[in-house]
Structure formats: C-alpha cells, structure tokens
Amino acid sequence: MHHTSENPRRPSVLHIFKIYYPDLFGGTLTVIRDICASLKDSFASAVLVCSQSAERREIVVNDVPVERVRSFGNVLSLPAAPTYPWRLWRKIAEHDLLALHAPFPLADLVFAFGFGANRPLVVHWHADIVTHAGLRWFIEPLMRRTLRRAKAIIVSDHALIENTPLLREFVDKCHVVPFGIDTSGYDWPKIEPHHVNDRGRLVLACGRLVPYKGFDVLIRAAVNRKFEVWIIGEGTERPRLEQLIRELGLGDRVRLLGSVNDSERIKLMCLSDVFVMPSVTNAETFGLVQLEAMAAGRPVVNTALDTAVPRVARHGMEAIPSAAAAWDCQPGRAPSPAIPPQPSGKACRPSTARPSPRRARNPQPPPSRRRRPAGWTPSGLRPHWPGRTCATAMCVRCSARSGCRFRWRSWSPYWAR
Structure with a gap:
C-alpha cells in the first residue's frame, strides 16, 4: 500500500x-x-x-x-x-x-x-x-x-x-x-554627522508627498537654521515643494530624495541626527516610520494629533520633549527666556529604557494627553500658523542622540491568531 x-x-x-x-x-x-x-x-x-x-x-x-x-x-x-x-x-x-x-x-x-x-x-x-x-x-x-x-x-x-x-x-x-517592524536590518555601525555634510545636523523625514504629511512645514522650519533636511518619498506635492524650496532659497540644504529601496532608507535613517514627522491632519493615524527611527536609535519629532502618532513616539520619552528644552540643550545656547532652565542633563535626552512587551503591544497615551483643555499645545509649543500644532521649527534643532533601540514584537493580524 x-x-x-x-x-x-x-x-x-x-x-x-x-x-x-x-x-x-x-x-x-x-x-x-x-x-x-x-x-x-x-x-x-x-x-x-x-x-x-x-x-x-x-x-x-x-x-x-x-x-x-x-x-x-x-x-x-x-x-x-x-x-x-x-x-x-x-x-x-x-x-x-x-x-x-x-x-x-x-x-x-x-x-x-x-x-x-x-x-x-x-x-x-x-x-x-x-x-x-x-x-x-x-x-x-x-x-x-x-x-x-x-x-x-x-x-x-x-x-x-x-x-x-x-x-x-x-x-x-x-x-x-499595533503595527510592528523587523529591526534586524538596523544594526549599522555608528556614523558621525561630520561624515555626511558640513552644513549642520541632518534632519530626515519620510513619507508620500501629499498635503497632510506637512513637509511644507518642515521646509519652512529650515529657513535661517543650521541644519540640512532630506525628505524621502514621492507624490503629487513634489512640484509645489520644489517651488517652495526655490522661493525660500533652500536648494543647498533641503533635498527631495524621491523613492528609495528599504536598505537605502535604513541607511539614511542611521545617518540622520533627528527624524521628523510633521503631519498636520488626522489622516496620519500611526506613523509606522517612527518605529523605524526608534529602531535606528534616532530621536523623533512628531505632532500632537488626535491619533496614535504621539502615542507611538511619546512626548518626552521617545519623542523630543519641547521646543524650548530642545533649544536649551544645545551647547553654547543661552537658556530660553520663555521657560525656566531645565535641570542639567534632563532637558531633551530621549528615554533609554526599553518598553516592556505589554507596553510595546499596547502603548498608552502620556498623562498630558488624557485630558486636554481647549487650545492645548505640548509644553508651551505654539503652531506656526492657525490650525497647525507643530513643534518642528525649533525641535529639529536638537542635537541629542537617542540611545533607545526598541524591539517591537512581531505581530500578526487578529484573524491569523
């Protein structure tokens, strides 16, 4: 038989x-x-x-x-x-x-x-x-x-x-x-910023070039600042962003890199000093690329949206805490007059603690977001113009490097369990 x-x-x-x-x-x-x-x-x-x-x-x-x-x-x-x-x-x-x-x-x-x-x-x-x-x-x-x-x-x-x-x-x-990523490809050797460019710190952003991503906010934030901005992605907003770069005279410091493959994106993430997610509407619901930035050990600047975005990279933990604190922690800067000086070493150092598996699976909102009064903005931040609560203009100046290397668990859909 x-x-x-x-x-x-x-x-x-x-x-x-x-x-x-x-x-x-x-x-x-x-x-x-x-x-x-x-x-x-x-x-x-x-x-x-x-x-x-x-x-x-x-x-x-x-x-x-x-x-x-x-x-x-x-x-x-x-x-x-x-x-x-x-x-x-x-x-x-x-x-x-x-x-x-x-x-x-x-x-x-x-x-x-x-x-x-x-x-x-x-x-x-x-x-x-x-x-x-x-x-x-x-x-x-x-x-x-x-x-x-x-x-x-x-x-x-x-x-x-x-x-x-x-x-x-x-x-x-x-x-x-919650979404997760494979972090095995992020173990790149440390690359010093001066190996990249001589125009200041390198700020990286990534996403489709569409209005709700707020890349125009990031580009305007680079005016008269000593940092370089690289934006990964393609989309319908590219002609408008290119025109904005020309009008502001930022052609030598703001680069639209277009679409890149996964390995190149990881390399650029490890090269950068700060990752910025300047989304301006609730169409941005999670921000998967924030996990990639954390896997690369990079501090994150995001926006206070009513979605999961500020709960993935939490205010004052994985995300840079405040504009004034980010300014104060730069060597040689006088303390911001708007906010009292922060204790030494605590101004904008991202948390190095690893989240527990339970925390990684179900991140909770920081206490400051549980009950918000009308007109609230995080830690005294002010929007660039009405309707946009964005900390980009000052936070991206922060030169802090994050030591955190998160390992979010592998996840599977509900129906596959």
Missing part, C-alpha cells in the same frame, strides 16, 4: 486596497506586504488593487500575486477605476477570507450591496476620511454597511476608536493590533 502525503490546502486571503507596490511606497502598503510575508506558510495571499500603469495587469510582488485593475487617474483621492467593483465581485468567490484595508469606497460599494456575503470579511481600519470630509454624506452610509457585515475590525491603536464616531458604533468588533 502506498501512502501519499499531501500538503493541506492553505486558506486563501484576498487583500483589497486601492494601490500597491511597485506603483507606490507607503505605510499601509508596508503593512499589507508584511502580513502576506509573515503568514505565507499558513495562508495563500493575493492582492487586488488599482493601477494607472499600462504594464501587465497580473504581476507577482514578493511571491504574492497582485492583480492591478486599470485606473484612469484619481478623482478626490479615489482611483477612477470603473471596472474595479466588477473585478472584486468576480475575485471574491476564489478566496476564503476577505481583508479590506479601509478606507476604500470602491470596495464599500460592492459590500454595501451584499455581494460576497458568503465570505467572512475583516476590515483593517487604517484611517478615517479627512481630506474630502464633505463627501461623508455619501460615503459614510456605505462604510457603515461594510463595518456592519464585517466579522472583525482591526485598528492600530485605541485612539482610532476613541476619535472616530463611526468606529464607536462597532466598538464590540474592534481589536487593537
């Missing part, structure tokens, strides 16, 4: 989003890629997205099949891909589980009309609709029907549930799974 051993069939998962590699690089795409890679032994993953590329419709990215539905551009940040709902409907029957990465109204349109009701749906909620909030009257009912039929809703932090009215309606379905 012959015994044949066959590998059991792996459940198949269809990841649904509006764009994917290699058309764009970003935090949400990294999350999808890492989910597919980390679960490849247990699940057969596939991705359905939109693309403006005229190249092949079906490609393979990191051993994951990706189908790209033709898009004719973007309308109000939404791909103009009229055949996407039809393709999604056809693909649903081929998979055991659907993983929607929201917000994506084209997919909501399919689920709202009941298609694919015989397949379990998990929603990864990455952000609320902020940029085109005027369309909520049309989109929100579709999103509500999608969340109603979802088996589970995955969020990266409790702040998203607390500050998103639509999620609060389905709080019993929400599960918090």
